[in-house]
Amino acid sequence: MIDQISIILKIFFFTFGVLIGSFLNVLIYRLPRDLNIVLPRSSCPNCNKMIRWYENIPIISFIKLGGRCSGCGESISYLYPIVELLTGCISLWLAPEYLSYEHLLNYLFLFTIMCIFLVHFIVDLKHKILPDSLNLLLFLLMLSHGWLFYKWTFWLSGLLVGFFVPFSVTWLFYLITKKIGMGGGDLKLYGCLGLYLGPIGIIYNISLSCMLGAVVGGLWLLVAKKNKNEPIPFGPFIIVVSFFQIYYFDFFCRYFPCYR
Ligand SMILES: [Zn+2]
Structure with missing residues (x-):
């Protein structure tokens, strides 16, 4: 039965x-x-x-x-x-x-995040944008989660680090090279994820997604013989790293120092 x-x-x-x-x-x-x-x-x-x-x-x-x-x-x-x-x-x-009730709510939360990741991933690959409406939905979800389960210092510092660290790097990069390195959608996505991952988690996310982007992007430029000035969508790298951080949390705690 x-x-x-x-x-x-x-x-x-x-x-x-x-x-x-x-x-x-x-x-x-x-x-x-x-x-x-x-x-x-x-x-x-x-x-x-x-x-x-x-x-x-x-x-x-x-x-x-x-x-x-x-x-x-x-x-x-x-x-x-x-x-x-x-x-x-x-x-x-x-x-x-x-x-x-609790398990269903948890399922809905994690499933909705996966749906947002999936749409972001494909839309960014095809059109090189991360739609604002999806980032806003992600922001509201992550904010309510943080509000309910974490101390406010954790999610607020995650949000600030997630937005302003890549923002400052992009700004410096622009001052030096006059090129826009990272799009506004990427910065907003980092900010939203910071709410959930906290300040240390989001620093790991930024570092790992940039490394992944450099390796895969470099290989892609080499194999596809593309123009170096053509922008490479960055969202998919952030999403791949976030996927592992959110759904394989224990793995990160075990192998990454100070993760929790
Ligand atoms: Zn037709």
Whole structure:
């Protein structure tokens, strides 16, 4: 009986994640284009044909349509079903074992952060921006979390360090080279994360994401033979490091001095 309930719960959390993933696809498309995220209903970007409800069932419709629009036959990006499947798996991974109020709230908090990370990651790679609306949502989530669970000195110093340390470095860099090193979206993201990670955690995040960015960015410039002046999206590096800091907290405590 207990096994049956846990299987039903797993199916529920997976399906819930897939449906949210479908909404994340809407955000990934509309946020960087400054479009309304609720209306109008989705349509094909090539022929403008309205997508009917039965053509909009996550993952299943993509397979049924053979990855093509039913109006013009234009191929639909594989990113859509991948985001839906991935969000479903993330929801399943974070699903609480017991359905208590506290566990559910914790699940919702961690799942929402993962959703913001996922949209930020893809939008920054594609459009080189981190939408303000998502940073604001992250800020409110992290602030309420800090307010409830940490001493105010911890989250406030994290916020200040997270914003002003990279801001000063970027400003100095600009004074010397007349080039903008890091975008405003990156600075805001660091600030939000500082609320959650605290002053030491965010310093680790800044150092590790810059190292990761230097290594991966350098390799990418080498392999893709890109122009050195072309900006490289930095958000994905911050997000990868934050992911490990938030979801593998114990690992950081064990291997990084003074982490907690
Ligand atoms: Zn079409």
